[in-house]
Amino acid sequence: MASLGEDLLGTVNKLQDLVFNTIGSDSGLDLPQIVVVGSQSSGKSSVLENIVGRDFLPRGSGIVTRRPLVLQLINIPTNPENGEKKDAAERESEGQQQEFGEFLHQLGRRYYDFSEIRREIEAETARIAGSNKGINRSPINLKIYSPHVLSLTLVDLPGLTKIPIGDQPTDIEKQTRNLILEYIAKPNSIILAVSPANQDLVNSEALKLARQVDAQGKRTIGVLTKLDLMDHGTNALEILSGRVYPLKLGFIGVVNRSQQDIQGNKSLGEALKAEADFFRYHPAYRNMAHRCGTQFLAKSLNQILMQHIRERLPDIKARLNTLMGQTEQELMSYGDMHFNGKEHRGPLILQLMTRFASSFIASIDGTSSDISTKELCGGARIYYIFNSVFGNSMNAIDPTSNLSVMDIRTAIRNSTGPRPSLFVPELAFDLLVKPQIRLLEPPAHRCVELVYEELIKICHTCGNTELSRFPRLQAKLIEVVSNLLRERLGPCSQYVESLIAIQRAYVNTNHPNFLGAAGAMSSVMSSKQEKERREAAMERRQRRKVGTIAASVAGSVVNGEAPDFEDAPQEVMGHTRAHSRSLSPTTGLIDAPSITSAMNGRPSSPHVFANSAASANKSSDSFLQYFFGKEGPGQAQTNVQVRPMTEPAFGPNMRRMAQQTREIPFDARSMVGTTIEDEPATPQDPAEPALTEREQMETELIRRLITSYFNIVREIIADQVPKAIMHLLVNHSKDVVQNRLVTELYREEFFHDLLYEDDNIKAEREKCERLMETYRQAARIVNDVV
Numbered sequence: 001m002a003s004l005g006e007d008l009l010g011t012v013n014k015l016q017d018l019v020f021n022t023i024g025s026d027s028g029l030d031l032p033q034i035v036v037v038g039s040q041s042s043g044k045s046s047v048l049e050n051i052v053g054r055d056f057l058p059r060g061s062g063i064v065t066r067r068p069l070v071l072q073l074i075n076i077p078t079n080p081e082n083g084e085k086k087d088a089a090e091r092e093s094e095g096q097q098q099e100f101g102e103f104l105h106q107l108g109r110r111y112y113d114f115s116e117i118r119r120e121i122e123a124e125t126a127r128i129a130g131s132n133k134g135i136n137r138s139p140i141n142l143k144i145y146s147p148h149v150l151s152l153t154l155v156d157l158p159g160l161t162k163i164p165i166g167d168q169p170t171d172i173e174k175q176t177r178n179l180i181l182e183y184i185a186k187p188n189s190i191i192l193a194v195s196p197a198n199q200d201l202v203n204s205e206a207l208k209l210a211r212q213v214d215a216q217g218k219r220t221i222g223v224l225t226k227l228d229l230m231d232h233g234t235n236a237l238e239i240l241s242g243r244v245y246p247l248k249l250g251f252i253g254v255v256n257r258s259q260q261d262i263q264g265n266k267s268l269g270e271a272l273k274a275e276a277d278f279f280r281y282h283p284a285y286r287n288m289a290h291r292c293g294t295q296f297l298a299k300s301l302n303q304i305l306m307q308h309i310r311e312r313l314p315d316i317k318a319r320l321n322t323l324m325g326q327t328e329q330e331l332m333s334y335g336d337m338h339f340n341g342k343e344h345r346g347p348l349i350l351q352l353m354t355r356f357a358s359s360f361i362a363s364i365d366g367t368s369s370d371i372s373t374k375e376l377c378g379g380a381r382i383y384y385i386f387n388s389v390f391g392n393s394m395n396a397i398d399p400t401s402n403l404s405v406m407d408i409r410t411a412i413r414n415s416t417g418p419r420p421s422l423f424v425p426e427l428a429f430d431l432l433v434k435p436q437i438r439l440l441e442p443p444a445h446r447c448v449e450l451v452y453e454e455l456i457k458i459c460h461t462c463g464n465t466e467l468s469r470f471p472r473l474q475a476k477l478i479e480v481v482s483n484l485l486r487e488r489l490g491p492c493s494q495y496v497e498s499l500i501a502i503q504r505a506y507v508n509t510n511h512p513n514f515l516g517a518a519g520a521m522s523s524v525m526s527s528k529q530e531k532e533r534r535e536a537a538m539e540r541r542q543r544r545k546v547g548t549i550a551a552s553v554a555g556s557v558v559n560g561e562a563p564d565f566e567d568a569p570q571e572v573m574g575h576t577r578a579h580s581r582s583l584s585p586t587t588g589l590i591d592a593p594s595i596t597s598a599m600n601g602r603p604s605s606p607h608v609f610a611n612s613a614a615s616a617n618k619s620s621d622s623f624l625q626y627f628f629g630k631e632g633p634g635q636a637q638t639n640v641q642v643r644p645m646t647e648p649a650f651g652p653n654m655r656r657m658a659q660q661t662r663e664i665p666f667d668a669r670s671m672v673g674t675t676i677e678d679e680p681a682t683p684q685d686p687a688e689p690a691l692t693e694r695e696q697m698e699t700e701l702i703r704r705l706i707t708s709y710f711n712i713v714r715e716i717i718a719d720q721v722p723k724a725i726m727h728l729l730v731n732h733s734k735d736v737v738q739n740r741l742v743t744e745l746y747r748e749e750f751f752h753d754l755l756y757e758d759d760n761i762k763a764e765r766e767k768c769e770r771l772m773e774t775y776r777q778a779a780r781i782v783n784d785v786v
């Protein structure tokens, strides 16, 4: 029965087989092994051959070992117990030798002739590492089955060389050193540091390297070769007894065959016997002969390895568990493999579709699990488009910047026709404001486009690793959702366009927030008054300076100041002075409260014009004079005064009347909450004749009316467009996406094509599956022993 130790080593060998056979050396699972290191020609290959008891390693001058050789020695008892061993027994009975070697790269081919093994190692080395003297890190795996070996796993590495020879690369030493360090740095490696006894131990490259990775010498075992070549009168007793160099696992001395022995075909059996005799009869070593020589080395290595495996097994188990967890997670990202059969194609497609649709919806709703923290995405980006991009571009529109004073004057003149006008022409306002509303179209369209683009972007990011396995399905899903979005783009754009068209269709000057003619007039007057007040104050200051202010003159100037007018209706106040002076198109800023307070003194009736005209008898002359020009108040005044107080401000009758009188109804309420921006001075075209005072007044009035009305429409459109987009494009797409995907793609005849698996991902997934299976097996193997 195999000992516990044999079981352990068998376990590691099985693991090693498993790992190398299925994954290769980059398995992530570092298994216990003995790594042989030493400088070139220190005797590494000789030690290995001695341990195996057979000649099988390449020999020659210079660097011979150029690829790592992972050598698994497997002890097989002579008593046949299983098929393999029975074969061996059969072969023996047929006169063949029982021992054989097998390479991983030629699985199934057994080498009974060990010189053929040597040739194969040479050929395989040349195949990968080339025929020059370069080295390669990819290992050669060789198993040797023999009843004469103790189970061991050894790795032979290229020897350290200081000076490149022949066509060796100049950095050969560095390359070799790195390769050796890569193997011996693994905590599961036992370092077999080979040093020739005929050189000073302080120069041993093997020990220097070992110390780099195992400073305390816990897993380094020293081997002293060439004890027979030491100078006469010297010996290595001090080293072998551990007094020169501290290594926990100690030093073991060996004597291999010399070059001469090899050339003389001295058999290994003879060599081992000669070695045993050397120690038994050597005056210095005979007392410790039982702790010297190849056989003792092999036994020690076996025990050390066993012990090492026992210590490392819990770590290996833990590592296996970690690797299994990681691989399982990776496998899961490829989807549920239970859905792989033909009968599962439908459910699989349905599942992938549903996930895609849910991910699309979640991205919009902001409930997606992998929300980016780097940039705005999905629903948040849509909000950003509405709020910032669209909102700002709407606010940035100047309602009248494209209308020059002359444009407005021409519109006024055209809308007046052949008759002289009495009131501020409403038709001119109507004519001018409608095209201005069109200014809202480009930002609204852009908003639709931006949201559409964002939705397209979202649908491109809805996939996951599982879906990327099926590139055709993914492309189709994106295509169907893109089509759906494109279909909605037209109706949504049209709707948004019609929202603006609706606003142009009917200009509701009766809107509660509309400034109205009275408001506009009041604001123009207030601006003018403010300006005059400033001018008067300045004039007064100047007069004070020169000190020539006459009392009567001073009094009249003071009377022109604002406090005197506080109780009078605003428009009247303005006109009492405005009629005799020229009105500058430049106006001061009028804030809402000041307008409100100005209007507070006025009746709340919508027909303020008539009311104020009637109540402010004293000042109406000048006011009407201004409005009616040279013709005087005659007909128009009569019209205004007969207008019934109870009639709706902008009803059909009123409209007719307004048309007749070319007058815009005044509405005090429209003042409340309306901000009137300061209008910039309109540069006068030198080619055009200068505007009359009345024209200036009228154009300014129209400009203010347009701005006021435009602001109302702008507010409505800014509110409506995002709602329309959400309803017609975003929410609709969310609602129908799942249905649309199913209707378009869930068809038996598409399944095969849709589930075409990407070759690269398939290879990755299969590799992952193999890895997982290997780890599972490895875990079973490890669990069997521990």
Ligand SMILES: Nc1nc2c(ncn2[C@@H]2O[C@H](COP(=O)(O)OP(=O)(O)OP(=O)(O)O)[C@@H](O)[C@H]2O)c(=O)[nH]1
Residues within 6 Å of the ligand: 038, 039, 040, 041, 042, 043, 044, 045, 046, 047, 059, 062, 063, 064, 065, 158, 159, 160, 225, 226, 227, 228, 229, 254, 255, 256, 257, 258, 259, 260, 262
């Ligand atoms: N006399 C004597 N010669 C030895 C001993 N060990 C190795 N040699 C000789 O030293 C030479 C080099 O031995 P190898 O075993 O090839 O050394 P190596 O370290 O494997 O060499 P590389 O793989 O080329 O780095 C050979 O000619 C061996 O015969 C020993 O203990 N005694």
